[in-house]
Amino acid sequence: MSLLVIGSVAFDAIESPFGKTDKIIGGAATYISLSASNFVHKTNIVSVVGGDFPQTGLDMLKENNVDLEGLQIKENEKTFFWSGKYHNDMNTRDTLDTQLNVLETFNPVLPNNYQDCEFLMLGNLAPAVQKQVINGLHNRPKLIVMDTMNFWMDIAMDELKSTISMVDVLSINDEEARQLSGEYSLRRAAQKILAMGPQYLIIKKGEHGALLFDNNEVFFAPALPLEEVFDPTGAGDTFAGGFIGYLAETKDISFSNMKRAVIYGSAMASFCVEKFGTERLENLTAGELEKRVHEFIDLVQFDISLVNS
Amino acid sequence: MSLLVIGSVAFDAIESPFGKTDKIIGGAATYISLSASNFVHKTNIVSVVGGDFPQTGLDMLKENNVDLEGLQIKENEKTFFWSGKYHNDMNTRDTLDTQLNVLETFNPVLPNNYQDCEFLMLGNLAPAVQKQVINGLHNRPKLIVMDTMNFWMDIAMDELKSTISMVDVLSINDEEARQLSGEYSLRRAAQKILAMGPQYLIIKKGEHGALLFDNNEVFFAPALPLEEVFDPTGAGDTFAGGFIGYLAETKDISFSNMKRAVIYGSAMASFCVEKFGTERLENLTAGELEKRVHEFIDLVQFDISLVNS
Numbered sequence: 100m101s102l103l104v105i106g107s108v109a110f111d112a113i114e115s116p117f118g119k120t121d122k123i124i125g126g127a128a129t130y131i132s133l134s135a136s137n138f139v140h141k142t143n144i145v146s147v148v149g150g151d152f153p154q155t156g157l158d159m160l161k162e163n164n165v166d167l168e169g170l171q172i173k174e175n176e177k178t179f180f181w182s183g184k185y186h187n188d189m190n191t192r193d194t195l196d197t198q199l200n201v202l203e204t205f206n207p208v209l210p211n212n213y214q215d216c217e218f219l220m221l222g223n224l225a226p227a228v229q230k231q232v233i234n235g236l237h238n239r240p241k242l243i244v245m246d247t248m249n250f251w252m253d254i255a256m257d258e259l260k261s262t263i264s265m266v267d268v269l270s271i272n273d274e275e276a277r278q279l280s281g282e283y284s285l286r287r288a289a290q291k292i293l294a295m296g297p298q299y300l301i302i303k304k305g306e307h308g309a310l311l312f313d314n315n316e317v318f319f320a321p322a323l324p325l326e327e328v329f330d331p332t333g334a335g336d337t338f339a340g341g342f343i344g345y346l347a348e349t350k351d352i353s354f355s356n357m358k359r360a361v362i363y364g365s366a367m368a369s370f371c372v373e374k375f376g377t378e379r380l381e382n383l384t385a386g387e388l389e390k391r392v393h394e395f396i397d398l399v400q401f402d403i404s405l406v407n408s
Numbered sequence: 409m410s411l412l413v414i415g416s417v418a419f420d421a422i423e424s425p426f427g428k429t430d431k432i433i434g435g436a437a438t439y440i441s442l443s444a445s446n447f448v449h450k451t452n453i454v455s456v457v458g459g460d461f462p463q464t465g466l467d468m469l470k471e472n473n474v475d476l477e478g479l480q481i482k483e484n485e486k487t488f489f490w491s492g493k494y495h496n497d498m499n500t501r502d503t504l505d506t507q508l509n510v511l512e513t514f515n516p517v518l519p520n521n522y523q524d525c526e527f528l529m530l531g532n533l534a535p536a537v538q539k540q541v542i543n544g545l546h547n548r549p550k551l552i553v554m555d556t557m558n559f560w561m562d563i564a565m566d567e568l569k570s571t572i573s574m575v576d577v578l579s580i581n582d583e584e585a586r587q588l589s590g591e592y593s594l595r596r597a598a599q600k601i602l603a604m605g606p607q608y609l610i611i612k613k614g615e616h617g618a619l620l621f622d623n624n625e626v627f628f629a630p631a632l633p634l635e636e637v638f639d640p641t642g643a644g645d646t647f648a649g650g651f652i653g654y655l656a657e658t659k660d661i662s663f664s665n666m667k668r669a670v671i672y673g674s675a676m677a678s679f680c681v682e683k684f685g686t687e688r689l690e691n692l693t694a695g696e697l698e699k700r701v702h703e704f705i706d707l708v709q710f711d712i713s714l715v716n717s
Binding site: 283 | 496497592593594596613619635637664671701702706707710712
């Protein structure tokens, strides 16, 4: 197997009711690959940073089995920067600042070594860039998972739909599913979105869990009720990284294995929010992950024997 | 076993994006007992209506195995009336009108036949009235489940806490749990509320499911993703009726059986919202219920084998 991730590697500055960070390392590809590294031995990433990106950040990624051959470093430019502030409920946030910097002209280049890609995770980026990566692969991967956000629905809906039609799994949140489909009911939204091309749809509902749909089935994974949510930044990407990392490790893309992958993704996301930024993900142990997955099993496990089972 | 339910029997007038009703039959005791009737052979209710309450309403309750000996009919007064309007998201609503009428002076009287009560469901009413019913029973029931709402937290918090301290299971929604505990995190809210006396706490999250807590464990039951939610009125009471009805039928109040009861309650609530008022509950078949419970099993069932399981 080989897992390829594209997305931003960035600086974030975060304010939450629990405190405030200076510029810390973030970005979709960062969270996805750190999360996936708990399942696969190597994650290839295609992304771009500026000359201001610290060596310690690169080292941290390498130590987490992230291959950086596909990471362009533009010495005379600046890294993508996002700044946001969370409200008291931690579910809503305001963007305070977005500086595209190196992302403005990002042209994803695939190293030859990355052509063996079987699992492709398209982190949130312009849909045209996501499509360029799909088209740059000589062989279609076994599975393409795509994340996106409402921003592209507002300004590039046609390009977005075109890219969505090329992927196997689309991962978006509930509000985005409603915007993309024009349907309030998530069940109806899923029907319309699956008709756009993907075989599977994941609808992320933050603290309310995640739904996995195909044309016949629906699966629900709860979020773990946590005592404290410290910083939700990157939780969706961490979920996606756990999801595709688990699938890439097990090489099984059946619906029943995708259900397991959703649970592992949810478990990873539950760690992400416990500390600011990527801190909680950087040194996570296999034992901690297993314990957390147990908590998910206990959380939803019940035993009903029906006459006609 | 014997199941006793107290709560309002009322008229509701409902507006939703799907339409508008005239005065239809509603009330906490109505929804609870209709829902419980799918599990037990007889439900005793203690409530009050006015002379304007139609015979057809009484007949409908009787046909659903509701014993009306404890239902006071005050010929010269009017039945409790509530009117509300749901917003487009169906999760929020405005109260348009509340006329207490007979409820203003409601003095619950327990028929002697009801003294064998083993399972007591205190539907939403003034906490002083709920307490009066507990004190009116010669023997403490095996299980007392209490529902309440934010209204009583606003105007009668001390009386409410006093009544809460006397029950085994408290059932409230997420906002009410936050208000009652002063904690935003539901996990922390649960700790504080369980310290007030109840052994178990159910936190209802509407379309996001329900959580069951005791001091050691937490269980999560999803809500079924529905194509259409027509009218959420009574969903919480229907949940409670299914929950206590299942427990009363099985006579098992262990945590693992309460988990099943939460699933049955959730299944009942999923029917309630499919039509206006009590319509969907009045003629529900055992086969429909079993099929629905199967959908809940399929929705959350996954199979992960961990090394240290």
